[in-house]
Amino acid sequence: MGNKKKQMFDLEKSLKFAEGSAFEDFSTKLLAWYKKQKASHPWRLLWEEHKDPYHVWVSEIMLQQTVIKAVTPLYVEFIKKFPTVFDLAKAKEEDLRAAVKGLGYYSRFDRLHRAAKDLCAKKDFFEWPQTFVEWKKLPGVGDYTASAISSIAFNEVKAVVDGNVERVFSRLFEIYEPINSAPMKKSLQQLGGSLICQKNPGDYNQAIMELGQTHCSKNNPSCKSCPVSFSCISFKKNTQNSLPNILKREEKVDVDLYLFVIQKKNKFFLSKREGATPFLKNRPGFFLLRDLEKKPLKKEICGVYKHTITKHNIKVYVVLGSEEMIKREKGVWVEAKKLHDALMTSLDLKALKVLWELKIKLPWALNKSLVILSEAKDLPKTQNGDLSLRSR
Numbered sequence: 001m002g003n004k005k006k007q008m009f010d011l012e013k014s015l016k017f018a019e020g021s022a023f024e025d026f027s028t029k030l031l032a033w034y035k036k037q038k039a040s041h042p043w044r045l046l047w048e049e050h051k052d053p054y055h056v057w058v059s060e061i062m063l064q065q066t067v068i069k070a071v072t073p074l075y076v077e078f079i080k081k082f083p084t085v086f087d088l089a090k091a092k093e094e095d096l097r098a099a100v101k102g103l104g105y106y107s108r109f110d111r112l113h114r115a116a117k118d119l120c121a122k123k124d125f126f127e128w129p130q131t132f133v134e135w136k137k138l139p140g141v142g143d144y145t146a147s148a149i150s151s152i153a154f155n156e157v158k159a160v161v162d163g164n165v166e167r168v169f170s171r172l173f174e175i176y177e178p179i180n181s182a183p184m185k186k187s188l189q190q191l192g193g194s195l196i197c198q199k200n201p202g203d204y205n206q207a208i209m210e211l212g213q214t215h216c217s218k219n220n221p222s223c224k225s226c227p228v229s230f231s232c233i234s235f236k237k238n239t240q241n242s243l244p245n246i247l248k249r250e251e252k253v254d255v256d257l258y259l260f261v262i263q264k265k266n267k268f269f270l271s272k273r274e275g276a277t278p279f280l281k282n283r284p285g286f287f288l289l290r291d292l293e294k295k296p297l298k299k300e301i302c303g304v305y306k307h308t309i310t311k312h313n314i315k316v317y318v319v320l321g322s323e324e325m326i327k328r329e330k331g332v333w334v335e336a337k338k339l340h341d342a343l344m345t346s347l348d349l350k351a352l353k354v355l356w357e358l359k360i361k362l363p364w365a366l367n368k369s370l371v372i373l374s375e376a377k378d379l380p381k382t383q384n385g386d387l388s389l390r391s392r
């Protein structure tokens with residue numbers, strides 16, 4: 001690229017460009033590629049077989065801020081447990097929680113549940129929302145999700161512009177301004193609207209997102225095999241590796257949390273977490289405190305690990321607590337053998353891992369309970385340096 005002057009982004013010019021000859025076969029080529037190469041995600045197979053908007057909706061909620069790899073196995077189990085919107089509406093809260101354990105951002109599933117109940121509340125008939133505007137009225141459905149569902153399930157011409165699509169556009173139109181600024185997001189949405197295939201908007205939306213995931217990756221995009229390289233300015237000018245330009249998000253805030261493991265004979269106390277800390281509110285788990293008047297002594301801390309929740313880098317101290325601490329705390333006592341099933345957040349499961357790995361060095365009673373836990377499976381993987389244990 002050398003010292004060549006970078007062009008300022010001009011929406012009108014880009015919209016004209018998108019209507020011109022360079023983009024003549026854009027959606028035809030993209031759709032042909034998608035038809036041949038598309039990934040067989042379970043939600044796609046289900047949609048193709050049953051044409052039930054429920055399958056699309058659940059997948060879009062699960063995929064919010066979550067990678068496909070993490071969603072796939074849980075999605076399959078979720079649909080087995082709650083095969084229809086009516087089953088979801090009738091589901092018990094704890095069963096729903098167990099079904100999405102480990103995915104994070106749990107309030108989205110509370111909203112999904114509420115929306116299913118609202119939809120099924122009408123006694124005489126059931127009707128799916130169809131348009132973008134109707135879907136957006138449901139709890140937990142924003143612009144992106146409403147565009148995806150209304151286009152895939154109801155063929156509405158509504159362009160989906162997620163992070164993958166933004167990256168593709170930044171290269172197709174050689175945009176050097178940050179693509180995640182609010183005004184640029186609006187412009188990219190307009191570009192999306194001008195490129196979308198009118199006949200097959202659902203497949204088009206899935207195709208352009210998949211192109212971003214597969215070919216137009218963040219580093220070293222595979223331009224040589226890209227089905228739309230003929231339209232791509234960056235590819236022609238060999239500037240694709242300098243894009244996209246992304247504004248750095250706010251720095252994460254460091255927070256210390258103290259997680260107290262409180263045991264009575266063979267049971268552990270799980271707090272309802274109705275508001276002790278702003279984290280994991282209403283997500284039952286070990287008793288958690290953010291601010292402590294008296295910090296635990298070094299010898300009382302049995303493990304420390306790192307955890308991230310949205311804008312917070314959390315350092316979690318696992319401490320053995322006493323019943324005294326929870327006099328006014330709402331919660332339940334759970335048998336050791338049921339502890340793994342009762343914990344749903346990865347923050348708690350990491351604490352379980354600390355306990356499990358420490359079993360030999362813990363006090364006798366706790367040690368005995370942990371023998372039962374020794375077969376605990378599916379404990380979250382911790383990266384190197386993520387977790388440190390203290391000998392007691």
Ligand code: SF4
Nearest residue numbers: 216223226229232235
């Ligand atoms: Fe992305 Fe390369 Fe395709 Fe352009 S040609 S859209 S940079 S993969």
